[in-house]
Amino acid sequence: MKAQQPRAQPHVTGKQCATFKSLQRTVWRMGKKRILVNSSAGRYDIVCGAGALRHAAREIRRLGKFSRIHLISSPKVWRAVGKAVLSGLGLENAHAKHLMNDAESAKNLRNVEGLSRSLVRAGIDRHSLIIAVGGGVVGDVAGFVASACLRGVALVQVPTTLIAQVDSAVGGKTGVNLPEGKNLVGTFYPARLVLVDSAMLKPLPERQYRGGLAEVIKYGIIADAKLFAFLEKNFDAILGRDPAALAYIIPRSLEIKAHVVSRDERESGLREILNFGHTFGHALETITNYRTYQHGEAVAWGMIAAALLGHEIGLTAADEVSRIISLVRRMGPLPAWPRVPPKELISAMYSDKKTRAGKLRFVLAPRIGKAESRDGVPLEALERVLHFAPHFVTASGKRRG
Ligand SMILES: NC(=O)c1ccc[n+]([C@@H]2O[C@H](COP(=O)([O-])OP(=O)(O)OC[C@H]3O[C@@H](n4cnc5c(N)ncnc54)[C@H](O)[C@@H]3O)[C@@H](O)[C@H]2O)c1
Numbered sequence: 082m083k084a085q086q087p088r089a090q091p092h093v094t095g096k097q098c099a100t101f102k103s104l105q106r107t108v109w110r111m112g113k114k115r116i117l118v119n120s121s122a123g124r125y126d127i128v129c130g131a132g133a134l135r136h137a138a139r140e141i142r143r144l145g146k147f148s149r150i151h152l153i154s155s156p157k158v159w160r161a162v163g164k165a166v167l168s169g170l171g172l173e174n175a176h177a178k179h180l181m182n183d184a185e186s187a188k189n190l191r192n193v194e195g196l197s198r199s200l201v202r203a204g205i206d207r208h209s210l211i212i213a214v215g216g217g218v219v220g221d222v223a224g225f226v227a228s229a230c231l232r233g234v235a236l237v238q239v240p241t242t243l244i245a246q247v248d249s250a251v252g253g254k255t256g257v258n259l260p261e262g263k264n265l266v267g268t269f270y271p272a273r274l275v276l277v278d279s280a281m282l283k284p285l286p287e288r289q290y291r292g293g294l295a296e297v298i299k300y301g302i303i304a305d306a307k308l309f310a311f312l313e314k315n316f317d318a319i320l321g322r323d324p325a326a327l328a329y330i331i332p333r334s335l336e337i338k339a340h341v342v343s344r345d346e347r348e349s350g351l352r353e354i355l356n357f358g359h360t361f362g363h364a365l366e367t368i369t370n371y372r373t374y375q376h377g378e379a380v381a382w383g384m385i386a387a388a389l390l391g392h393e394i395g396l397t398a399a400d401e402v403s404r405i406i407s408l409v410r411r412m413g414p415l416p417a418w419p420r421v422p423p424k425e426l427i428s429a430m431y432s433d434k435k436t437r438a439g440k441l442r443f444v445l446a447p448r449i450g451k452a453e454s455r456d457g458v459p460l461e462a463l464e465r466v467l468h469f470a471p472h473f474v475t476a477s478g479k480r481r482g
């Protein structure tokens with residue numbers, strides 16, 4: 082790898098975010114953390130910590146009076162955490178429950194209709210509260226339904242996967258897929274409250290948990306070298322879901338996400354940095370029809386490729402690239418890089434909805450803890466990366482398929 086290419090032009094940078102050291106307003110109280118998020122619809126809180134759900138009833142009362150609570154979840158999630166949720170909410174009785182299929186293939190308009198009809202039949206009105214309990218699929222679909230049903234019903238998110246806890250439940254993006262592509266119909270509709278209880282992660286399948294760690298690594302790369310160093314030092318404990326390690330990485334990830342979306346809810350600038358690894362990751366997901374990778378696994382590959390691309394254009398030093406790749410590898414084996422020519426992946430990148438005016442944009446890391454978004458990356462550099470990247474995981478003896 083050589084760093085001889087002309088530098089592509091930077092657009093948004095981590096610097097615009099003032100400094101990530103000055104955290105989102107965060108308050109610790111009785112072992113739980115409260116992180117404030119600003120949105121166009123007003124401020125809301127993320128309350129997080131092991132056992133945060135125990136405070137759920139009080140937190141919901143603070144939001145006001147609701148005519149009825151409608152819980153939305155999936156059969157699988159409900160089996161895993163339903164009891165804990167009901168007792169945390171103090172809701173053994175007065176509520177309605179709506180279960181939806183949370184397969185990615187069911188994240189569609191038909192599910193929106195089914196759920197809306199179920200809510201209407203159960204008597205939902207404008208003073209009802211919807212509580213979404215589940216991973217990103219439940220959160221995105223329930224959020225969309227909450228935004229559209231009766232033109233908007235109050236929403237609380239109770240995320241139950243690591244990805245949902247550190248990412249999808251915060252920031253207000255909701256939506257469903259069309260046969261033409263992912264998340265093509267949706268709204269910005271922030272929750273009134275997000276309750277993040279790491280105890281919900283206990284029954285989460287191993288692969289799902291590990292995939293979620295990709296997003297945590299991403300936050301370290303784009304915004305917080307200290308978080309990244311913590312991950313390097315404590316990754317084994319994190320893989321073992323050590324409560325003390327989770328008590329650091331989950332709130333810290335949430336602070337970064339909250340900080341970014343509070344300043345750029347609609348992704349007109351700064352929010353783009355959250356897409357580190359995602360231009361490549363989305364292309365991998367698209368080209369394999371969303372069947373091969375979990376989202377976090379595709380992002381893991383994508384972060385390896387983004388680090389290499391940063392180096393190719395002379396932006397990211399070799400030792401930083403090597404730290405990024407080493408940490409990503411510790412997530413464990415990834416499904417193989419698809420056996421397709423680089424050109425096919427590049428054309429998948431062009432069809433991504435984040436492409437602007439036909440230009441490919443990449444979020445790159447000049448160093449760990451800082452990110453910037455660029456277009457105008459030379460095509461040859463990109464092709465070289467797509468050629469090299471698949472070998473970086475096989476080189477460590479991990480499987481490719
Ligand atoms: N809105 C956003 O900003 C945003 C951000 C990132 C991802 N997303 C979306 O999130 C979705 C992916 O979400 P995800 O990774 O959370 O996966 P998911 O919602 O598909 O859940 C994965 C699996 O884990 C199960 N599960 C969930 N919680 C569990 C628990 N506690 N115990 C046992 N099993 C549990 C689910 O039933 C499902 O089978 C994608 O559709 C993606 O587009 C949205």
Ligand SMILES: [Zn+2]
Nearest residue numbers: 296359376380
């Ligand atoms: Zn992601």
